[in-house]
Amino acid sequence: MRSSQIVSFLKRSASYLVVGFWSIFSVFFVLWIILASLKKTRDLFGSPWSLPDNPVFGNYVKTWISNRFGDYFLNSFIVVNVSVVSILLVSVPAAYVLSRGNFRGQRALSNFIASGMGVPFPLLFVPLFVIMATLRLIDTLTGLTIVYVALSIPFTIYVLEGFFSSLPSELESAAIMDGCTDFEVFRWVMLPLAAPGIATVAILNFIGLWNEYQLSLVLINSPEKRTLSLGIYSLITSMQYSGGDWAGLFAGVTIVMVPTIALFIALSEKMISGITMGGVK
Amino acid sequence: MPQKSSRSRLAALAVCAGAVVGANQVHASELVFWSVWNEPEPQAVALRKIMSAYSQKHPETSFKVVWNGRQNQTKLRGALQAGIPVDLMDADADQLAGGLQMDGLGYDLTGELTGETKSAFLPGVLDLYAVKGHYIQFPYIYNTVNFWYNKDLLKKVGGSVPATFDELLSLCRTTRKAGKDALVIEGNVGFYNVLYFSNYLERLKGSGAVVKAFEDKSGAGWSDPAVLAAAKASRAVWDAGCIAADAPGFQYPAGQQTIAQGDTLGELVASWLPTELSESTGKDFSWGAFNFPAVADGKGKATDLEVGLLSFMVLKNSAHPKEAASFLNDVIGEDSQKILVAEGGVGVPRRGVAWPAALADGQTAAANATALSPFGGGLTTAYPEFTSNVLHPEFNKMFLGKTTPEEFVSTLVAKTKEYWDSHK
Numbered sequence: 127m128r129s130s131q132i133v134s135f136l137k138r139s140a141s142y143l144v145v146g147f148w149s150i151f152s153v154f155f156v157l158w159i160i161l162a163s164l165k166k167t168r169d170l171f172g173s174p175w176s177l178p179d180n181p182v183f184g185n186y187v188k189t190w191i192s193n194r195f196g197d198y199f200l201n202s203f204i205v206v207n208v209s210v211v212s213i214l215l216v217s218v219p220a221a222y223v224l225s226r227g228n229f230r231g232q233r234a235l236s237n238f239i240a241s242g243m244g245v246p247f248p249l250l251f252v253p254l255f256v257i258m259a260t261l262r263l264i265d266t267l268t269g270l271t272i273v274y275v276a277l278s279i280p281f282t283i284y285v286l287e288g289f290f291s292s293l294p295s296e297l298e299s300a301a302i303m304d305g306c307t308d309f310e311v312f313r314w315v316m317l318p319l320a321a322p323g324i325a326t327v328a329i330l331n332f333i334g335l336w337n338e339y340q341l342s343l344v345l346i347n348s349p350e351k352r353t354l355s356l357g358i359y360s361l362i363t364s365m366q367y368s369g370g371d372w373a374g375l376f377a378g379v380t381i382v383m384v385p386t387i388a389l390f391i392a393l394s395e396k397m398i399s400g401i402t403m404g405g406v407k
Numbered sequence: 408m409p410q411k412s413s414r415s416r417l418a419a420l421a422v423c424a425g426a427v428v429g430a431n432q433v434h435a436s437e438l439v440f441w442s443v444w445n446e447p448e449p450q451a452v453a454l455r456k457i458m459s460a461y462s463q464k465h466p467e468t469s470f471k472v473v474w475n476g477r478q479n480q481t482k483l484r485g486a487l488q489a490g491i492p493v494d495l496m497d498a499d500a501d502q503l504a505g506g507l508q509m510d511g512l513g514y515d516l517t518g519e520l521t522g523e524t525k526s527a528f529l530p531g532v533l534d535l536y537a538v539k540g541h542y543i544q545f546p547y548i549y550n551t552v553n554f555w556y557n558k559d560l561l562k563k564v565g566g567s568v569p570a571t572f573d574e575l576l577s578l579c580r581t582t583r584k585a586g587k588d589a590l591v592i593e594g595n596v597g598f599y600n601v602l603y604f605s606n607y608l609e610r611l612k613g614s615g616a617v618v619k620a621f622e623d624k625s626g627a628g629w630s631d632p633a634v635l636a637a638a639k640a641s642r643a644v645w646d647a648g649c650i651a652a653d654a655p656g657f658q659y660p661a662g663q664q665t666i667a668q669g670d671t672l673g674e675l676v677a678s679w680l681p682t683e684l685s686e687s688t689g690k691d692f693s694w695g696a697f698n699f700p701a702v703a704d705g706k707g708k709a710t711d712l713e714v715g716l717l718s719f720m721v722l723k724n725s726a727h728p729k730e731a732a733s734f735l736n737d738v739i740g741e742d743s744q745k746i747l748v749a750e751g752g753v754g755v756p757r758r759g760v761a762w763p764a765a766l767a768d769g770q771t772a773a774a775n776a777t778a779l780s781p782f783g784g785g786l787t788t789a790y791p792e793f794t795s796n797v798l799h800p801e802f803n804k805m806f807l808g809k810t811t812p813e814e815f816v817s818t819l820v821a822k823t824k825e826y827w828d829s830h831k
Contacts, residue, residue, distance in 0.1 A: 166686075168668075256489075259488075259489035343478065348473060
């Protein structure tokens with residue numbers, strides 16, 4: 127074996143070791159949380175590393191019904207899905223125009239939109255609250271959805287611009303020569319080619335918004351309009367003063383994790399191909 | 408004629424009925440109440456019952472409740488800015504005193520509380536957060552700060568309730584010999600740990616000593632030898648082996664769970680501990696509590712008490728302040744307080760209403776209290792910024808052995824002077 131092969135082997139082994147260790151670490155804690163959600167609180171602290179003797183599925187029932195996680199799940203599901211669809215409806219055409227169009231101020235406009243990613247959310251709390259209150263959209267899921275869409279657009283356009291730029295321009299030219307209008311080129315040629323990229327931003331936005339906490343805390347007041355992340359937080363804080371149902375809390379955490387993990391399992395290949403595709407310009 | 412007569416009688420009846428209705432006519436009011444509880448919590452269940460009973464007695468008053476949970480005060484600030492009408496809210500009394508009350512957003516209840524209401528409270532409770540004799544907040548749940556412990560375990564290790572601080576250290580040694588730990592802490596909860604310091608200082612110098620030390624604007628208040636003694640005594644519980652060596656690593660609620668597991672005797676905390684641990688201990692757990700013991704040559708009494716109350720506050724811009732105050736007069740009534748005990752499982756501020764069995768020692772401490780101060784000696788209430796930025800973190804460092812008591816005291820002196828220099 128040549129020395130370069132040995133070096134390459136060692137490098138690859140080191141990478142596998144790091145990734146393998148990280149994977150085991152992550153999977154271990156996800157499993158631990160799921161097992162913890164099936165224990166009694168006393169057993170959870172008394173024997174944290176053991177398997178549950180008699181799985182307590184009642185923790186899920188209690189969390190879903192008594193702690194209203196069923197309602198919170200539905201709220202999150204509606205807000206996040208409507209947001210993601212709206213984000214894509216706005217961002218995909220915008221990113222296409224910004225990456226392939228040729229007009230004055232194109233770069234400046236692109237940079238201006240991208241600069242939106244640099245604004246820390248906490249700086250926006252007060253102006254957002256005042257604007258939404260003025261529009262009578264405070265404490266509404268519609269208001270929260272609008273804010274989610276507005277704040278997610280810069281990131282989405284920025285990423286999609288990369289995808290569209292990586293697509294070969296020859297296909298566009300061929301379509302135009304065949305008589306396609308600009309919109310038809312976008313709709314029938316470029317959009318299908320950008321599908322992996324669109325799936326990637328859809329997943330990233332879904333996960334980001336599914337776990338979003340700060341904005342919903344500021345904009346939502348009524349308990350019946352809480353999203354899952356607010357529900358988890360209220361469950362954690364209610365441990366003080368009330369009977370600490372820690373096992374129920376882990377049941378809640380599991381409920382929050384399920385959709386994102388399911389989404390990863392279903393769409394991870396598309397997402398990886400989308401990321402690698404967008405990375406090559 | 409008979410027809411005419413009956414008509415006039417009917418007319419007369421109608422006039423009379425109208426007059427009666429007119430005399431009793433009241434405007435229906437809906438009280439908007441934002442609560443610190445989450446809807447499924449037992450305290451919320453109790454409050455719902457109390458409100459329902461009140462509405463039955465006063466049909467003109469109904470309630471619209473928003474169960475915000477512990478972020479109630481923060482959310483309320485946003486709502487007030489947005490012009491959302493709220494009549495009544497509740498919160499942790501300390502946080503309320505340092506928050507909405509301090510900002511002048513509370514309605515003055517002084518003229519609205521009946522004599523019966525004022526005399527119903529256990530000693531000192533209503534006055535604790537009064538400002539120059541004016542009542543802004545209205546306590547309705549009572550938590551006492553004591554050592555909460557497992558009575559059965561105390562018996563098993565052959566110990567007895569300590570009357571003095573030296574006896575407490577001796578109990579630690581006895582417990583350790585029996586293979587158990589006497590006390591536990593949560594390494595990441597500075598406002599629990601500081602109770603050792605505030606209670607010891609108050610035993611030495613009397614109730615209110617912590618705030619008094621801070622209010623010397625030169626910082627010299629902390630140079631009193633009693634402050635160093637209190638800091639050293641806090642460390643002494645470690646030196647005497649009261650607390651397990653691995654306890655600094657406990658993150659809430661890992662520490663208190665060791666009591667439920669039978670590994671530790673007790674913890675210096677408030678009377679919410681039995682409720683917080685109820686899922687782990689079960690209902691038959693034998694809870695006891697004793698006050699922070701007396702210290703040698705101390706001015707403070709062993710019956711002086713730190714407390715953690717929960718209070719209502721009527722908002723200053725409430726559309727129905729009198730109706731809200733009337734409801735509060737009812738909350739302290741015997742029936743309402745009994746509902747809080749039975750459904751909410753909490754201690755209450757009304758005299759003569761028995762607390763839940765697990766909290767019986769807390770009730771005794773409350774009934775016998777000779778002086779009250781807020782949780783942690785009252786600095787959180789009066790000066791929340793200094794407490795959370797300086798006192799709690801600096802004390803925790805010292806308590807967990809990262810700095811010395813002398814360094815802790817000199818930091819307090821310097822930071823207090825800095826604080827007052829920047830708040831002239």
